[in-house]
Amino acid sequence: MNLTWLSGNNLAFYVLALVGLGTAVLTVTVRNMVHAALSLAATLLCVAGLYLTLQADLIAGVQALIYVGAIITLLLVAIMLIHGIADRRISQTNRNWPFGLAVAGGLAALLLAVVVNPANWNVGPPQSGTERAVRTEAFHPVPGATEGRTLEPSLQRQLNELGKVLLSRYLLPFEVASLLLLVALVGAIVLAQEVRKGPHHEP
Amino acid sequence: MNLEAYLLVAALLFSIGVFGALTRRNAIGILMSLELMLNAANLNLVAFSRFVEHGVVGQVFVLFVITVAAAEAAVGLAIVISLYRNFKHINVEDIDLLKW
Numbered sequence: 001m002n003l004t005w006l007s008g009n010n011l012a013f014y015v016l017a018l019v020g021l022g023t024a025v026l027t028v029t030v031r032n033m034v035h036a037a038l039s040l041a042a043t044l045l046c047v048a049g050l051y052l053t054l055q056a057d058l059i060a061g062v063q064a065l066i067y068v069g070a071i072i073t074l075l076l077v078a079i080m081l082i083h084g085i086a087d088r089r090i091s092q093t094n095r096n097w098p099f100g101l102a103v104a105g106g107l108a109a110l111l112l113a114v115v116v117n118p119a120n121w122n123v124g125p126p127q128s129g130t131e132r133a134v135r136t137e138a139f140h141p142v143p144g145a146t147e148g149r150t151l152e153p154s155l156q157r158q159l160n161e162l163g164k165v166l167l168s169r170y171l172l173p174f175e176v177a178s179l180l181l182l183v184a185l186v187g188a189i190v191l192a193q194e195v196r197k198g199p200h201h202e203p
Numbered sequence: 204m205n206l207e208a209y210l211l212v213a214a215l216l217f218s219i220g221v222f223g224a225l226t227r228r229n230a231i232g233i234l235m236s237l238e239l240m241l242n243a244a245n246l247n248l249v250a251f252s253r254f255v256e257h258g259v260v261g262q263v264f265v266l267f268v269i270t271v272a273a274a275e276a277a278v279g280l281a282i283v284i285s286l287y288r289n290f291k292h293i294n295v296e297d298i299d300l301l302k303w
Contacts, residue, residue, distance in 0.1 A: 013204045017212045024216055024239055028223030033231060040235050043216075047242050050212070053204065054253045059245075059265050066269055071238065071276045078280040079231060082287050093226045094296055100225035108218035115210040162259045170263050177270045184274035191281035194288075 013053050020046030029093070033079050041072045057155055058162060209250035217243035230283045230293045234276065241272050 023046065026039040044067040051060035093100075114120065166174055216239055223236030245265045252261020287293050 024219045056249045097226040104218045104222035111214035188277040188281035
């Protein structure tokens with residue numbers, strides 16, 4: 001019972017990671033920018049699925065709504081407004097791409113060299129051993145979670161705590177974020193509006 | 204899955220984003236690569252929140268990152284459209300007014 005659930009989760013992880021990374025490569029290499037935006041949407045949905053395998057349901061929903069629903073739509077509208085960007089005859093990468101590939105490959109090698117070696121992470125209490133600090137137990141399914149209830153008890157608890165933390169300990173960043181959104185809204189309107197011809201608006 | 208698998212995926216995602224940001228010619232492609240890098244960082248935050256912290260603080264931070272990413276996308280695309288209105292293209296190699 002436990003093992004089958006675990007293997008299903010592992011399978012979901014592998015599929016989501018492979019599809020997400022593949023569509024991410026398409027996003028940065030494909031010539032047609034509309035196709036690139038749609039590949040980016042697929043990547044973001046795969047990342048949302050990875051959030052689900054990490055039991056971060058609210059984050060997965062927010063990711064699907066805001067990234068895929070809003071940001072991708074905004075990108076597509078901007079691509080359609082800009083003439084000639086979707087032309088696939090134009091090369092969309094600059095002539096320095098071997099250097100870019102070298103830098104990205106070097107960065108990937110550096111990151112992977114750190115990631116695959118958890119003994120060097122320096123995470124957790126130093127005396128208790130990093131093995132126990134960073135390698136936690138695998139997922140344990142809540143018994144009776146899928147029958148009849150609307151939410152698992154652990155997820156309900158997580159959501160409750162998230163809301164509580166967001167409106168108590170992180171209340172100031174929360175309000176600042178809303179102010180940031182307002183400022184970004186006004187700034188985007190000001191930046192994107194047509195410049196009027198007049199004595200005070202020299203081009 | 205353990206923590207390393209998620210960190211591996213996030214590292215690869217970040218590197219792909221770096222490659223795109225360095226090699227794309229138009230500004231919208233660069234913005235897309237930035238979104239890839241932000242997502243890699245978010246994936247790391249959620250993974251650490253799940254496996255190391257056992258709480259929700261990492262998820263709170265991801266919510267703020269997503270908020271800032273939305274604001275960045277809106278302002279960035281407005282700048283791109285304003286650039287297109289002035290230059291009739293958004294090829295970042297040829298937009299070098301501030302270079303010399």
